[in-house]
Amino acid sequence: MSGLIYEQKHRIKYYECDATKKISVPMLLNIMLYVSGKQGKLLNVGDDVVTQPQSYNKFFTYREFKVYDEAGELCVTTHCTFAMMDFNKRKMVRIVDELVAPYEVEATKKLVRTPKPEIVDQEAAKTIDYRVRYLDIDANQHVNNAKYLDWFLDSLGLEFIKNHELKSINVKYEKEVSYGNWVQCEVSQKVQEDGRILTAHQINNDGIPSCEASMTWLPL
Amino acid sequence: MSGLIYEQKHRIKYYECDATKKISVPMLLNIMLYVSGKQGKLLNVGDDVVTQPQSYNKFFTYREFKVYDEAGELCVTTHCTFAMMDFNKRKMVRIVDELVAPYEVEATKKLVRTPKPEIVDQEAAKTIDYRVRYLDIDANQHVNNAKYLDWFLDSLGLEFIKNHELKSINVKYEKEVSYGNWVQCEVSQKVQEDGRILTAHQINNDGIPSCEASMTWLPL
Numbered sequence: 117m118s119g120l121i122y123e124q125k126h127r128i129k130y131y132e133c134d135a136t137k138k139i140s141v142p143m144l145l146n147i148m149l150y151v152s153g154k155q156g157k158l159l160n161v162g163d164d165v166v167t168q169p170q171s172y173n174k175f176f177t178y179r180e181f182k183v184y185d186e187a188g189e190l191c192v193t194t195h196c197t198f199a200m201m202d203f204n205k206r207k208m209v210r211i212v213d214e215l216v217a218p219y220e221v222e223a224t225k226k227l228v229r230t231p232k233p234e235i236v237d238q239e240a241a242k243t244i245d246y247r248v249r250y251l252d253i254d255a256n257q258h259v260n261n262a263k264y265l266d267w268f269l270d271s272l273g274l275e276f277i278k279n280h281e282l283k284s285i286n287v288k289y290e291k292e293v294s295y296g297n298w299v300q301c302e303v304s305q306k307v308q309e310d311g312r313i314l315t316a317h318q319i320n321n322d323g324i325p326s327c328e329a330s331m332t333w334l335p336l
Numbered sequence: 337m338s339g340l341i342y343e344q345k346h347r348i349k350y351y352e353c354d355a356t357k358k359i360s361v362p363m364l365l366n367i368m369l370y371v372s373g374k375q376g377k378l379l380n381v382g383d384d385v386v387t388q389p390q391s392y393n394k395f396f397t398y399r400e401f402k403v404y405d406e407a408g409e410l411c412v413t414t415h416c417t418f419a420m421m422d423f424n425k426r427k428m429v430r431i432v433d434e435l436v437a438p439y440e441v442e443a444t445k446k447l448v449r450t451p452k453p454e455i456v457d458q459e460a461a462k463t464i465d466y467r468v469r470y471l472d473i474d475a476n477q478h479v480n481n482a483k484y485l486d487w488f489l490d491s492l493g494l495e496f497i498k499n500h501e502l503k504s505i506n507v508k509y510e511k512e513v514s515y516g517n518w519v520q521c522e523v524s525q526k527v528q529e530d531g532r533i534l535t536a537h538q539i540n541n542d543g544i545p546s547c548e549a550s551m552t553w554l555p556l
Contacts, residue, residue, distance in 0.1 A: 250490040
């Protein structure tokens with residue numbers, strides 16, 4: 117059983133857009149998480165814990181986001197899986213029932229199976245190094261989850277982004293990254309049978325995967 | 337004579353803040369420019385031209401911003417000088433009177449004199465290189481003006497920012513920077529007589545200054 121639905125209008129601003137004059141994907145993620153945080157505040161469970169009106173089990177909570185344009189057309193659907201972290205130990209902890217209860221969402225023993233991102237083709241891959249900068253770090257003292265998307269998109273280059281329309285993203289966060297770290301961002305591309313381009317991405321930090329993603333793109 | 341005042345409430349969001357849980361300076365600049373753009377829209381002169389309710393002359397328009405906290409305390413005062421650019425020629429053009437008229441601001445022959453940013457002390461300077469990334473570019477196809485502040489702040493480092501409170505900034509934009517450019521960001525620090533730290537910054541692109549700034553900081 118899904119939980120309470122919360123919705124909010126958002127006017128897209130100039131500084132939320134990229135060179136193509138469309139809202140950037142990292143900013144869209146920021147806004148979606150902000151809206152879910154607002155629901156938490158409304159339900160008086162703070163906006164530090166992001167939970168969601170789909171279902172939850174011992175370790176994960178599931179939330180769906182839908183983004184509509186002015187004409188009411190559905191533009192984006194997002195399925196998120198969240199874990200809860202102990203801020204000091206930097207470790208996953210069990211979901212606290214009291215924090216989820218206000219969302220009126222049912223506990224389940226079922227783990228939702230999510231497809232893994234496609235893996236990078238090492239033979240076709242290129243790698244770009246990124247130093248973690250001051251503004252990549254958020255109040256949780258680690259790289260903000262939207263920043264990984266900055267790196268993934270930058271590694272494709274502006275010309276690619278201008279000439280392709282993003283159709284889907286699958287991102288898996290593995291391990292947090294800290295200020296001053298240098299990460300290696302691997303990327304490979306291949307053309308699928310349906311003509312779409314599949315891009316596969318992986319961020320490594322000191323040899324350990326921090327985040328993986330794959331995206332599909334339609335040539336314009 | 338100053339022109340029409342426009343004001344807007346803004347709730348600070350998690351993703352607008354940095355590691356110190358305060359709104360980041362580049363984001364504050366984004367929001368101020370957004371608000372001035374909204375005034376332009378309201379006055380039906382589009383939000384592509386940013387003009388301002390202080391005064392204007394042949395080549396420049398002047399705008400003041402004031403940011404208040406919830407208690408009504410003045411937190412930030414900003415004085416901006418804007419020029420108008422020909423989008424295709426990438427050159428400064430004369431201010432178009434019809435675009436300024438709705439703001440009810442008087443034309444003047446006076447140039448407002450603004451103090452120049454303090455220059456970098458080359459003997460004490462360190463330099464960090466930045467590659468212009470996909471998300472640094474805005475719809476005007478150049479590095480967004482807030483991004484220079486990202487670079488300036490990053491060049492100071494997170495520890496410095498956590499241990500100092502920013503008191504003032506003076507920024508001068510000289511020349512636009514394009515996608516794929518590598519810029520050199522110079523920074524030097526010195527302690528002033530009043531105990532504050534003065535930091536001086538300069539962005540060079542292919543040897544040509546693109547932006548200069550100086551800031552004062554109070555040790556915490």
